[in-house]
Amino acid sequence: MTGDTTHGLRLALRGATLGRAGAPVLDGIDLDIVPGEILAVVGPSGCGKSTLLRTLAGLLPALAGEVDEDGEPVTGPRAERALVFQDDALLPWRTVRSNVELPLAIRGVGRAERRARAEEWLTRVGLAEHAAKLPHRISGGQRQRVQLARALAAGPRAVLMDEPFGALDAQTRAGMQQLLVDVLRGSGATVVFVTHDVDEALFLGDRVALLPGGRVLPVPRPRERAAHTDPATVALRREVLESLTP
């Protein structure tokens, strides 16, 4: 990933305990997320994947330890760190275009430019002709593409994705993964991608972080689905799967 558009954020957790007060789910986590990388986070359900993401987004303060962005402590949500949710985080009363324009409006971008940039992003995710529709008029997969466009339209330095394709069928999912790689190529943003699907993690991630332990493993490249048969990837896949079964 070459950072020509934005310079990705460096996100770090040091000895962090995460969760709600009185109910920590992750304890003593150390994680260094390199600018511009795609870090796939996998782990069994309930292990704290979403908690980790919400903490990085600034929606949930750490109970102990440090959570940093570029060396500064994360104190709350910020437009620099965009969050993509699993489903239906689009505002249902706004059209597709108007949803994508929202982060730009919040940043104070003028009406004409806002509209042009929203149209541009909708074209990139293949939804230009659906711009004037309401979210419930398009399919689940299309809505996730709109969420992606909305997250990226304002040029965030980090994109935090919480099982964004979790509710989609297998075929749509594969298409979305490829789209994500294409869209992110050259954006420079740091991406944290939470999933429970090992193959998705291996396809998307530059590295894979395993929760609840926090071990990080590099993923062999090039990024191709065919590569899933090469010995290094097969070995990694086995290792990840073993870490997921207690």
Place this chain on the structure above:
Amino acid sequence: MSGRWSLVRRVLSVVAALGLWQALTSYDINLWLRFEQFPTVTEVARAFADRVSGDAYWQDLTDSLTRIVTGFALAAVLGVAVGTAVARSRIAADLLGPVLEVLRPVPAIALVPVAILLFPSNEQGIVFITCTAAFFPVMVSTRHAVRALTPVWEEAVLTMGGGRRRVLWSVVLPGALPGILGGLSVGIGVSWICVISAEMISGEYGVGYRTWQDYTVVDYPGVFVGMATIGLLGWLTSTAVELLGRRLTRWLPRAESRPAALPARRLPAPAAPAAPSVPTAQERVRS
């Protein structure tokens, strides 16, 4: 087609009700219920035509409408503001909650003595009572609707860098709107009850005042003209609220099969925030 039959049925039901009234009164039916003193439909219609041609009727009508529109508009603004504040802010809930909960069960019409003590003129007192009556349904449904909002909408706006004000205008108010409109629909109905009652007790002019005056001088057809006027005005105003509501919540997913012929008569929009059910067409992503 189904829309036309629906209209026919509606007209038939009104005609049947009027026919029954006419039959019972013109034959002076006197079983356990006594209809001999009751004015007939034709007597009422004659009185109605007579009243409509005079200025006093329109004066009363304008007075009542002015009172209800003023009181209801104030209640809508205050109810939404207070309901939102109580739902969103712990401090507001602590400060306002107990007072509101104690005042809520008091029927607005029981506030007539308070209104007489507080306000320099009857006019303001009546508006006060109308406003209080509509305030509580609007406030309560706003509070529920705001509390029931999907948290991801707010989190999405927060992670876009939006502040409290942005969350309020871009998420809370539009998201709570279907529920708020339910409260407004109830509120306009209660407002009519209270404006008429208040006029009967302390009004000068107005449909309620006139209806009571007619009763005291034993002008029964006049009383029924008043009742019919109240019914028609009430129906008109609640239809206006309903139409406004449907216009503002066009984003709500609606069943395609619902007949579009008579949209105004439909029930108010559901109070729950929209959880759009989706026709998930399998789609292929071009990338």
